[in-house]
Amino acid sequence: MSLLTVSGSPHVHDSQSVSKIMYGVVYSLIPAMLVSFYFFGLAAILLTLTAVISCMAVEFVIQKYLIKGPVTVFDGSAIITGILLAFNVPANLPLWMVFIGSAVAIGMGKMTFGGLGKNPFNPALVGRVFLMISFPVHMTNYPTPTAFSTQLTDIVTGPTPLAIMKEGLQKGESVAEIIPQIPEYAQLLLGNMGGSMGEISAIALLLGGLYMAVRKIITWHIPVAYLGTVLVFTGIFWLIDPGYHFNPLYHLLSGGLMLGALYMATDMVTSPMSFWGMIIFGIGCGVLTVVIRMFGAYPEGVAFSILIMNAFVPLINRGIKPKRFGEEVKNG
Amino acid sequence: MLPLPAVVSIPLSQHLGAPASPVVAKGDKVKAGQLIAKGSGFISANIHSSVSGTVAKIDDMPDSSGYRKKSIVINVEGDDWDEGIDLGTELIRECHLSPQEITAKVNEKGIVGMGGATFPSHVKLMVPPGKKAEVLIINGVECEPYLTSDHRLMLEKADEMLVGTTIQMKALGVSKAIIGIENNKPDAIDHLQNKVKDYPGISVEALKVQYPQGGEKQLIKSLINREVPSGKLPIEVGAVVHNVGTAFAVYEAVQKNKPLVDRVVTVTGKNLKKPSNFMARIGTPVSALIEAAGGLPADTGKVVNGGPMMGKAISDLEVPVTKGTSGILIFPEREASRKEVLNCIRCARCLNVCPMGLEPYLLSVLADKKRFEDCEAERIMDCIECGSCLYICPSGRPLLDQIRVGKAQVGNLIRRRSQH
Numbered sequence: 006m007s008l009l010t011v012s013g014s015p016h017v018h019d020s021q022s023v024s025k026i027m028y029g030v031v032y033s034l035i036p037a038m039l040v041s042f043y044f045f046g047l048a049a050i051l052l053t054l055t056a057v058i059s060c061m062a063v064e065f066v067i068q069k070y071l072i073k074g075p076v077t078v079f080d081g082s083a084i085i086t087g088i089l090l091a092f093n094v095p096a097n098l099p100l101w102m103v104f105i106g107s108a109v110a111i112g113m114g115k116m117t118f119g120g121l122g123k124n125p126f127n128p129a130l131v132g133r134v135f136l137m138i139s140f141p142v143h144m145t146n147y148p149t150p151t152a153f154s155t156q157l158t159d160i161v162t163g164p165t166p167l168a169i170m171k172e173g174l175q176k177g178e179s180v181a182e183i184i185p186q187i188p189e190y191a192q193l194l195l196g197n198m199g200g201s202m203g204e205i206s207a208i209a210l211l212l213g214g215l216y217m218a219v220r221k222i223i224t225w226h227i228p229v230a231y232l233g234t235v236l237v238f239t240g241i242f243w244l245i246d247p248g249y250h251f252n253p254l255y256h257l258l259s260g261g262l263m264l265g266a267l268y269m270a271t272d273m274v275t276s277p278m279s280f281w282g283m284i285i286f287g288i289g290c291g292v293l294t295v296v297i298r299m300f301g302a303y304p305e306g307v308a309f310s311i312l313i314m315n316a317f318v319p320l321i322n323r324g325i326k327p328k329r330f331g332e333e334v335k336n337g
Numbered sequence: 338m339l340p341l342p343a344v345v346s347i348p349l350s351q352h353l354g355a356p357a358s359p360v361v362a363k364g365d366k367v368k369a370g371q372l373i374a375k376g377s378g379f380i381s382a383n384i385h386s387s388v389s390g391t392v393a394k395i396d397d398m399p400d401s402s403g404y405r406k407k408s409i410v411i412n413v414e415g416d417d418w419d420e421g422i423d424l425g426t427e428l429i430r431e432c433h434l435s436p437q438e439i440t441a442k443v444n445e446k447g448i449v450g451m452g453g454a455t456f457p458s459h460v461k462l463m464v465p466p467g468k469k470a471e472v473l474i475i476n477g478v479e480c481e482p483y484l485t486s487d488h489r490l491m492l493e494k495a496d497e498m499l500v501g502t503t504i505q506m507k508a509l510g511v512s513k514a515i516i517g518i519e520n521n522k523p524d525a526i527d528h529l530q531n532k533v534k535d536y537p538g539i540s541v542e543a544l545k546v547q548y549p550q551g552g553e554k555q556l557i558k559s560l561i562n563r564e565v566p567s568g569k570l571p572i573e574v575g576a577v578v579h580n581v582g583t584a585f586a587v588y589e590a591v592q593k594n595k596p597l598v599d600r601v602v603t604v605t606g607k608n609l610k611k612p613s614n615f616m617a618r619i620g621t622p623v624s625a626l627i628e629a630a631g632g633l634p635a636d637t638g639k640v641v642n643g644g645p646m647m648g649k650a651i652s653d654l655e656v657p658v659t660k661g662t663s664g665i666l667i668f669p670e671r672e673a674s675r676k677e678v679l680n681c682i683r684c685a686r687c688l689n690v691c692p693m694g695l696e697p698y699l700l701s702v703l704a705d706k707k708r709f710e711d712c713e714a715e716r717i718m719d720c721i722e723c724g725s726c727l728y729i730c731p732s733g734r735p736l737l738d739q740i741r742v743g744k745a746q747v748g749n750l751i752r753r754r755s756q757h
Contacts, residue, residue: 008652010639010673011403013738015646015724016666017482021686021731023679077679122680122732278685278696322699329694329716330554331564 023121027081029222033213034088034268040196040206045096046154049202055100057087059107067116082121086110089129092203092264093308094136095147097162102140106132126315127272130308137308147199165199166259170251171304179248193258204261214267223271226280230287231266231294232257238295250299262294265307275315282325289314339629341413345388345620346398347373348408351659352449353456354380359409365392370419370596373409376447382457382660383447384409387598387618389417401623401642401649401656408657411620423593428496432504432591439508439591446590447597447660451582452480452487452551453643455661458583462508464572471575473506473514474560475584477525478544480551481644484664486601487581489614491518491525498581499529499536501588506538509577514539516581517560519546548646549723553578555692567719582663602626602658606667608634617658624654626665638673641666646724676733687726687736693719697726701736704743709750712743718751720744 041049060083068076090110094103110132118124137144149163164172166187173183188198196206204210217223235256242250256262270276270290277286290310297306350356357374361367367386374384390413397405418424434442444459464470475498479487490498502514516533518526520543533539544550544559554565556578563574571578579587582601589595598619605612610631617626623642627633633640633654641648642662687697695716703712720740727737 009637009650011650011652012639012673012675013727013735013741014641014643014648014650014722015728015737016639016641016648016650016668017645017672017728018676018733019729019731021729022676022733023682023731026682026684026731080679120680122682273684274682276683278683278688278698327688327691327694327696329567330558330692330719331566331569332694 024080026222027085029220030085030217031081031088033216036209036212037092037203037206038088040209041096041202043152044150044196044205045148045202049096051100052096052098052103052202053088053091055103056091056107057084059104060087060111063108063111064116067112077121080121083111086128089268090132093129093133093201093261094144096202097148098143102136102143106136109135122274124274125318126312127269127275130269130312133308134312149199150197150205163199165304166193166255167298167304180251190254190258198259201261204264207258207263210263210267226283227271227276227287228266230284231270231290234288234291235262235295238291256298260305261307265311269311275318277318277321277325279325279327282321285321285325286314286318289317339615339617339621339626341388341416341618342621342625344410344412345618346408346410346657347384347387347620348400348406348657348659349374349384350406351384351455351661352382353454354378356407357381357384359395361392361409363392363394367392367411368417368419370422370598380457380460382449383445385447385596385598386411387620388413390414399653399656401651403652422595428500429592430500432507434591436508436510439504442591443587448583448586448590449597449660450580451586451600452476452580453647453661453663458579458587461577461579462505464509468572469575470509470511470572470577472561473502473509473511474556474576474578475502475514475516476551476556476578476580477516477518478551478556481646482548483605483666484603484644486603486614486663488522488525490581490585490601492528494585495529495532497588498585499532499539500592501584502539503536504591505579505584505587512538515560516541517544517556519544519550521546549692549721549725552692552721552723567716597660600660600662602662603664604630605664606634607669608636609667619660620657622655622657623651623665626658627654634667636669637667638670639668641668646728647722678734679732681732681734684731686729686731690725690729692723692725693721695720697736697740700743701734701739704739709743709746713747713750717743717747
């Protein structure tokens with residue numbers, strides 16, 4: 006008999022692993038990806054492939070030749086960043102820009118801090134915001150969805166519902182005049198609207214979120230707090246003046262809110278740990294999103310909101326502790 | 338029942354607290370049940386010979402901690418028991434002793450907590466001045482997965498266990514006892530529910546299966562919904578917790594005059610031929626139990642003394658069964674090693690499973706960085722070392738190992754502070 010192993014307890018371990026969790030997220034993104042492929046066609050497929058391969062390649066090069074440490078390209082996290090970055094840009098974005106976005110996302114957003122688990126900001130959002138500031142024209146030129154398009158150039162583009170809403174209000178149009186210009190609820194739910202590649206279909210994203218919740222990859226706290234805050238906050242404005250403010254459902258179903266609330270805000274690396282920490286984080290994201298959408302210069306504020314709240318995470322973790330056992334003595 | 342081994346090695350420190358001091362010398366003839374080492378100090382316990390024979394030596398012998406500890410080694414000759422010990426099986430229900438006499442008896446017979454923590458039982462039966470015991474909680478939860486020794490005891494020795502409970506209630510001066518059993522043991526719940534009709538004041542409560550519910554503080558929370566404050570004992574909320582095995586040992590000590598010289602040990606493992614529960618004499622080498630369970634499988638990679646979550650891996654199969662040995666687990670080679678350690682991905686699973694509401698990820702980093710004052714402020718001493726954080730961690734991080742180091746260092750800090 007060989008020597009016996011001696012190690013500290015416990016001697017049994019859960020079968021869950023980092024890569025199982027990461028690939029779980031990848032699988033959950035498939036429905037939304039398929040919807041994007043349907044509406045944006047070949048361009049979306051190329052975009053996703055470019056982003057994923059670029060992210061993995063950049064991570065590989067940095068780990069292998071710069072850090073000269075272990076290579077963890079296949080743990081699934083770079084794939085997620087790639088898909089999410091692709092989801093966060095217009096489907097017709099030039100591929101070289103996609104590569105730059107990926108390099109920034111992985112290089113600046115993730116590897117500079119020490120790789121998976123150490124980054125304070127969501128890498129995909131770092132990439133998106135970098136692209137938005139660097140290439141504002143390309144990044145706001147959204148293709149209009151058409152089923153099974155194989156066209157790569159001369160794509161018909163149009164504004165997103167949120168942009169229509171914002172511009173309309175700025176021009177002094179009333180809500181009643183603007184509403185006919187934006188798609189109906191059912192179309193918003195399915196994803197038949199202008200927008201970034203992966204943000205369009207609320208229902209596909211919710212399906213993916215549900216899958217992650219069932220597999221216990223994410224918990225309900227952040228998405229519910231985030232979406233709930235947006236619903237309540239925009240709801241209050243709508244109730245005060247429905248002639249000037251939009252029904253909260255438009256806010257919930259359009260733009261990057263679903264994608265952000267379900268995938269980027271819930272990124273476990275960059276969100277708080279405790280129950281109340283997650284709730285506060287979600288509420289903060291919600292408030293900032295509504296403030297930017299209603300009062301800011303940009304029509305959409307999800308990416309900025311989440312990045313700003315990411316910066317607060319260490320503070321939240323420090324201040325908001327889980328309920329300690331025996332803290333408040335209940336005798337009864 | 339296990340055949341008697343040829344030699345037993347009985348460590349002098351099988352309980353929490355000070356080691357016992359031997360009262361026999363090399364060459365002495367001893368009988369089974371005879372006192373061979375006396376508890377020294379308040380928190381300590383007497384130790385009795387588990388066999389009859391000759392004391393071969395009193396020397397440092399390996400025990401399950403991996404260290405060599407002072408032990409009394411006895412060559413077994415026959416099976417003679419000390420006078421006054423009733424080995425009969427008939428049930429004696431009446432107990433005429435006063436509470437003080439009961440506690441004295443429990444002390445004299447060397448009874449310790451049988452769940453694994455081995456805290457001397459007589460100490461728990463003495464309510465500190467100013468405090469009042471309201472309820473006795475009997476732990477039938479089976480502290481850890483895989484172990485079945487408490488389950489078997491509840492099925493096979495229910496009456497003895499219940500009389501032991503009644504005796505402990507008398508010693509504590511309480512009129513209420515609750516036996517907590519998890520609902521994956523419906524047979525034990527049914528059986529005891531029938532039996533307790535004859536024992537006034539005792540009730541059985543079925544609990545949802547949840548590790549680590551066998552922990553004292555968690556069990557109190559589940560059964561009477563009170564939280565023991567940080568750093569305090571259960572008596573603070575009026576509760577005293579004893580294991581079913583302890584209740585049985587108390588019965589034997591008080592009603593049968595029998596000291597704690599044997600215990601039920603679960604021997605199990607995936608590839609073991611005959612996984613079983615044995616009534617084993619204290620001091621029996623672990624190898625004898627494994628032999629009786631069909632021998633060590635060829636692919637064995639790890640042998641654990643205790644349960645899978647809190648037990649200790651042993652390197653030497655000749656170490657003895659002690660009062661706290663609830664089980665022997667055999668793990669195959671491929672389950673013997675840990676996962677590869679990866680970066681923490683801040684998934685918060687450790688924080689969600691921690692039964693004490695701590696942040697294991699944070700404590701382990703603070704301990705690793707030697708920030709022990711911060712560890713203390715983050716309540717590292719509340720950690721019950723249940724192992725849930727290390728079990729759940731998808732990155733395979735050595736959370737509990739680092740927390741243990743931190744606890745030891747914070748313990749030193751606290752001791753040093755109290756000396757000044």
